Amino acid sequence: MPNTESPAGAPAGEPPTLHASAARLMANGVRESVTGPPTAALSALVQAAALLEPDGRAALLPDSPAALAALTAVHCGELEIAERVLHRALGAGVGGPLMARRHRLLQAWILMVRGEIHAAGERLATVTLDGRPLESRDHLFAAAIRMGIGRRNSDLGALKRGWGQALEAVVRHPVDLFTLLPLGELAIAGARLGDLARLEPYLHQGRALLDRLDNPPLWSVPLHWSGLHAAILTGEPTIADEHVAALLAAAGHSRYAAVVAAAAESWVEVLRGVVDPTRVEAAARGLHDTGLCWDGARLAGQAAIRTADRRAMTTLLECARALQGRPSGGQSGQTPTTGASTARVAGPTQHGLSDREYEVAELVLAGLTYREIGDRLFISAKTVEHHVARMRNRLNCANRTELLALLRTLVADRASDTAGQPWPQRATR
Secondary structure, rough: OOOOOHHHHOOEEEEEOOHHHHHHHHHHHHHHHHHHHHHHHHHHHHHHHHHHHHHHOOOOOOOOOOHEEEEEHHOOOHHHHHHHHHHHHHHOOOHHHHHHHHHHHHHHHHHHOOOOHHHHHHHHHHOOOOOOOOOOHHHHHHHHHHHHHHHOOOOHHHHHHHHHHHHHHHHHOOOOHHHHHHHHHHHHHHHHOOOOHHHHHHHHHHHHHHOOOOOHHHHHHHHHHHHHHHHHEEHHHHHHHHHHHHHHHHHHHHHHHHHHHHHHHHHHHHOOHHHHHHHHHHHHHHHHOOOOOHHHHHHHHHHHOOOHHHHHHHHHHHHHHHHHHOOOOOOOOOOOOOOOOOEOOOOOOOOOOOHHHHHHHHHHHHHOOHHHHHHHHHHHHHHHHHHHHHHHHHHOOOHHHHHHHHHHHHHHHHHOOOOOOOOOOOOOO
């Protein structure tokens, strides 16, 4: 017997169409994302996406419910749900070619934050194969993904080349809830380039929008996370502390918010010279488990280069390697132990890389040959080879691929603290 109830609470007398029901569920989902728990928002949006799958190409809605569901899922750390929703939407052709590009962009975003950088780049390339211009929101996401890939590859040249296009993309689309994610990524890139001020008016608009909505955690937490890392790159401890405080205040909203808050607190402790390997590893693995795989590996790597405790450094480097998907340098199934749980850093660590080794590492990552690096640094190719071998031995890497992956983390971390000195302790009131 067919179900005669009006779907999604359709008003009496209104035809209970799938499209009308999907539109209502979308509206309910967006409202719940601002006023309710993330599970309610995600449930409504996933249901809206599912309603359109049988007749996806004929759907004409203000936005793709699959895209909104995936975006909401990304904002609360449910990347697997986002991936499944996008996969089904693409398979069903929901929204036709226009929305297919948006769905692929979100797939590329997920691959990027997972640390699958090459795959993210390949997915991004499929979006522009036909040569047609992107809709303004999609253009903004594409620009942010390009900058995010460049940042994660420690490719300063790519960041410089893409910055102008990224700023153009920001100008083309008004700031709204659905663009806070790429705006946050661009804020970190702008900080890395020393040009964050040009993005600040748009970040101000985003913060003002969240203030008007009473700072809903689902939307505000990722922006504070990005703001924290921008503040780290610009060397502003007070602003970083403000973002950490906001994240801690929102920690009870969801598992994702709690994980990010714990990681943020641990991160600033590391920057202040206090490295608790047990706490750092727990925070890094928490980030990894919520889909922020690259961030998790970076936290472990940054802590490793800031501790003067050899055993703690080994533990944290093993953690960074594992979170990057690399095999452990030690015996299978064993975890290195540490001595004292906390080590305080006093200047550059004796077990980190030397200034010359960092120079070599940056040029190796840029793709130069040993001879080209030697010409650049006025040393022989044999000396360059010796530096690389010593770095590989010191970092306990099994092969060159593993060494390059770890060097990307270490070089990126050093860029955020060129002075090499711990941050000042928090001011007490």
